[in-house]
Amino acid sequence: xxxxxxxxxxxxxxxxxxxxxxxxxxxxxxxxxxxxxxxxxxxxxxxxxxxxxxxxxxxxxxxxxxxxxxxxxxxxxxxxxxxxxxxxxxxxxxxxxxxxxxxxxxxxxxxxxxxxxxxxxxxxxxxxxxxxxxxxxxxxxxxxxxxxxxxxxxxxxxxxxxxxxxxxxxxxxxxxxxxxxxxxxxxxxxxxxxxxxxxxxxxxxxxxxxxxxxxxxxxxxxxxxxxxxxxxxxxxxxxxxxxxx
Amino acid sequence: xxxxxxxxxxxxxxxxxxxxxxxxxxxxxxxxxxxxxxxxxxxxxxxxxxxxxxxxxxxxxxxxxxxxxxxxxxxxxxxxxxxxxxxxxxxxxxxxxxxxxxxxxxxxxxxxxxxxxxxxxxxxxxxxxxxxxxxxxxxxxxxxxxxxxxxxxxxxxxxxxxxxxxxxxxxxxxxxxxxxxxxxxxxxxxxxxxxxxxxxxxxxxxxxxxxxxxxxxxxxxxxxxxxxxxxxxxxxxxxxxxxxxxxxxxxxxxxxxxxxxxxxxxxxxxxxxxxxxxxxxxxxxxxxxxxxxxxxxxxxxxxxxxxxxxxxxxxxxxxxxxxxxxxxxxxxxxxxxxxxxxxxxxxxxxxxxxxxxxxxxxxxxxxxxxxxxxxxxxxxxxxxxxxxxxxxxxxxxxxxxxxxxxxxxxxxxxxxxxxxxxxxxxxxxxxxxxxxxxxxxxxxxxxxxxxxxxxxxxxxxxxxxxxxxxxxxxxxxxxxxxxxxxxxxxxxxxxxxxxxxxxxxxxxxxxxxxxxx
Numbered sequence: 001x002x003x004x005x006x007x008x009x010x011x012x013x014x015x016x017x018x019x020x021x022x023x024x025x026x027x028x029x030x031x032x033x034x035x036x037x038x039x040x041x042x043x044x045x046x047x048x049x050x051x052x053x054x055x056x057x058x059x060x061x062x063x064x065x066x067x068x069x070x071x072x073x074x075x076x077x078x079x080x081x082x083x084x085x086x087x088x089x090x091x092x093x094x095x096x097x098x099x100x101x102x103x104x105x106x107x108x109x110x111x112x113x114x115x116x117x118x119x120x121x122x123x124x125x126x127x128x129x130x131x132x133x134x135x136x137x138x139x140x141x142x143x144x145x146x147x148x149x150x151x152x153x154x155x156x157x158x159x160x161x162x163x164x165x166x167x168x169x170x171x172x173x174x175x176x177x178x179x180x181x182x183x184x185x186x187x188x189x190x191x192x193x194x195x196x197x198x199x200x201x202x203x204x205x206x207x208x209x210x211x212x213x214x215x216x217x218x219x220x221x222x223x224x225x226x227x228x229x230x231x232x233x234x235x236x237x238x239x240x241x242x243x244x245x
Numbered sequence: 246x247x248x249x250x251x252x253x254x255x256x257x258x259x260x261x262x263x264x265x266x267x268x269x270x271x272x273x274x275x276x277x278x279x280x281x282x283x284x285x286x287x288x289x290x291x292x293x294x295x296x297x298x299x300x301x302x303x304x305x306x307x308x309x310x311x312x313x314x315x316x317x318x319x320x321x322x323x324x325x326x327x328x329x330x331x332x333x334x335x336x337x338x339x340x341x342x343x344x345x346x347x348x349x350x351x352x353x354x355x356x357x358x359x360x361x362x363x364x365x366x367x368x369x370x371x372x373x374x375x376x377x378x379x380x381x382x383x384x385x386x387x388x389x390x391x392x393x394x395x396x397x398x399x400x401x402x403x404x405x406x407x408x409x410x411x412x413x414x415x416x417x418x419x420x421x422x423x424x425x426x427x428x429x430x431x432x433x434x435x436x437x438x439x440x441x442x443x444x445x446x447x448x449x450x451x452x453x454x455x456x457x458x459x460x461x462x463x464x465x466x467x468x469x470x471x472x473x474x475x476x477x478x479x480x481x482x483x484x485x486x487x488x489x490x491x492x493x494x495x496x497x498x499x500x501x502x503x504x505x506x507x508x509x510x511x512x513x514x515x516x517x518x519x520x521x522x523x524x525x526x527x528x529x530x531x532x533x534x535x536x537x538x539x540x541x542x543x544x545x546x547x548x549x550x551x552x553x554x555x556x557x558x559x560x561x562x563x564x565x566x567x568x569x570x571x572x573x574x575x576x577x578x579x580x581x582x583x584x585x586x587x588x589x590x591x592x593x594x595x596x597x598x599x600x601x602x603x604x605x606x607x608x609x610x611x612x613x614x615x616x617x618x619x620x621x622x623x624x625x626x627x628x629x630x631x632x633x634x635x636x637x638x639x640x641x642x643x644x645x646x647x648x649x650x651x652x653x654x655x656x657x658x659x660x661x662x663x664x665x666x667x668x669x670x671x672x673x674x675x676x677x678x679x680x681x682x683x684x685x686x687x688x689x690x691x692x693x694x695x696x697x698x699x700x701x702x703x704x705x706x707x708x709x710x711x712x713x714x715x716x717x718x719x720x721x722x723x724x725x726x727x728x729x730x731x732x733x734x735x736x737x738x739x740x741x742x743x744x745x746x747x748x749x750x751x752x753x754x755x756x757x758x759x760x761x762x
């Protein structure tokens with residue numbers, strides 16, 4: 001079930017937090033309401049780590065990770081790195097990479113099996129991603145945008161992409177990622193999905209501007225309502241014009 | 246090689262636009278910049294916010310004009326393009342949005358409301374362009390415009406008047422001027438034209454109109470004028486003064502065919518032109534001809550009014566002569582386009598055929614024995630002119646007994662008496678001045694006008710600047726003057742203009758009339 005929240009009156013939740021199946025990172029300095037929203041959903045399941053990256057709070061956009069590992073940019077300080085290594089579970093490999101494009105969250109969109117990467121990423125970075133995160137890396141664009149991390153939100157069960165993505169592109173991406181995809185918006189028509197929400201396999205968090213329609217789309221594509229009777233799910237399917245692969 | 250599509254070499258996949266759900270209402274729609282369906286977008290954003298929706302405009306019911314503040318009044322018909330432009334111009338803030346379309350919505354004409362539907366486009370949210378139409382209501386209020394209210398207060402309101410005067414005993418100049426003015430439309434802006442004793446008054450609503458009229462007059466007759474003004478009202482705060490301007494214009498009293506005895510100063514100034522001269526043409530210059538030497542001189546308005554001499558004998562005093570014998574011309578000259586021949590003739594007055602005179606005349610080229618001519622009878626005239634007296638005393642041979650001026654066509658005119666002319670003239674809309682008592686004798690006016698028309702027939706150069714119109718009632722007579730030797734001079738038909746008749750066609754005379762001297 002998707003939750004609506006705000007970080008310091010800003011609806012771009014995906015900027016200030018990073019959610020995976022094994023851990024959750026949140027930015028420091030916000031009100032306790034922000035954390036309590038996360039904690040109420042995730043408290044005993046996965047650790048919630050407050051951190052900053054390179055002294056900034058925009059951690060969601062700077063790092064990329066899944067249950068296998070976490071990649072942080074070269075701007076991360078040693079203390080932050082150490083803090084992360086200490087707080088995260090041991091099976092999560094924290095790696096700092098030297099990459100010109102330091103906003104890894106904007107450049108890489110990944111789940112536990114497959115990742116989409118910015119077309120201009122270094123070859124070494126691609127290898128590190130494949131290595132640390134244990135994923136297959138595809139260089140792709142979404143609706144002509146190279147910042148794949150910003151314009152899509154990906155989990156193991158589904159994904160949402162930029163609303164202007166054409167049907168053919170959607171099919172292609174869906175084939176690559178092997179998950180159902182839908183073109184949609186978040187935060188009342190915002191196209192920057194990756195920055196507007198953060199998701200893992202059983203829960204999602206979006207900005208409070210998100211409308212009910214968008215929320216229902218999120219719920220259905222990421223399959224967050226497994227507990228629901230199937231008839232309602234079928235009804236939802238009918239109202240969605242998009243194809244599932 | 247056949248038709249493989251070679252474009253730029255790139256292989257392009259066909260892109261089909263998918264659809265997303267409107268983020269507000271969930272209806273599927275193609276994605277746009279706001280990612281909301283049009284209705285939701287419309288309900289979210291109102292681009293007409295801040296634009297004027299109702300406004301007041303002023304309308305003058307007399308002249309049908311609308312006020313564009315502060316002072317301009319624009320004439321426009323109900324629901325016309327000009328009215329639409331005017332209405333849109335009156336709206337403020339319309340430059341914030343782009344105007345796509347404007348049209349009138351029907352309102353009852355008596356409702357004093359004008360409704361215009363405007364369609365505007367503006368950018369909203371993140372780049373989506375939204376189009377919206379909305380009505381604007383104009384309340385029309387009646388308000389007389391300045392000129393109409395001034396006119397209502399005093400319909401005869403004039404600002405400038407031109408008082409045209411010529412101190413002679415006939416009105417020939419004014420008839421001729423009337424035709425000239427009609428031809429050149431010089432008095433089209435006069436509010437009123439009034440005929441008075443020795444002249445005509447023109448009233449204008451604007452000083453510049455009066456000025457341009459005077460400029461026109463200056464080009465056609467020699468005039469002298471002065472300008473006076475009278476204060477009508479005075480606004481102390483803005484120091485604006487309202488005046489009534491009066492131009493007093495005097496036309497020089499010398500007319501065609503007048504006999505003049507030049508004062509000695511003027512004569513010597515013109516190269517000792519014999520003091521007895523005949524005036525042959527008056528336009529913006531006066532042309533005077535010495536009949537003895539066939540020399541011409543020109544005087545323009547300034548030169549004339551410096552000396553201000555008057556004519557000794559005018560055309561009223563012309564006397565009919567019979568011509569008995571014309572001798573061979575002793576000298577010929579072409580002066581100012583006119584041919585003259587100096588010769589001696591034997592003439593006698595019609596009233597006293599017994600007394601013969603042997604005089605010199607400048608009309609040797611047109612006179613033949615048996616003709617009739619008009620001239621001044623200096624032998625028996627009692628001329629009331631100082632210069633003439635001085636000259637008479639000074640010259641030792643005495644003054645010439647007669648000076649012939651023009652040939653007389655009375656006999657030929659007898660035959661055509663009562664028949665209408667081939668041409669007609671138009672008239673200016675003049676009021677008669679009743680206030681001075683019945684000085685104007687209608688029969689006298691008729692005679693004068695008839696003489697003027699005869700003058701026109703005889704002189705092609707007079708006709709040069711005026712328009713004559715075909716007389717619809719005139720019909721070519723069968724027993725035309727073709728059979729007789731000589732006919733009276735008439736206006737050839739090719740000089741006549743057809744009047745603009747929108748309904749019927751007129752018959753045209755088939756033949757031309759001969760133009761005789």
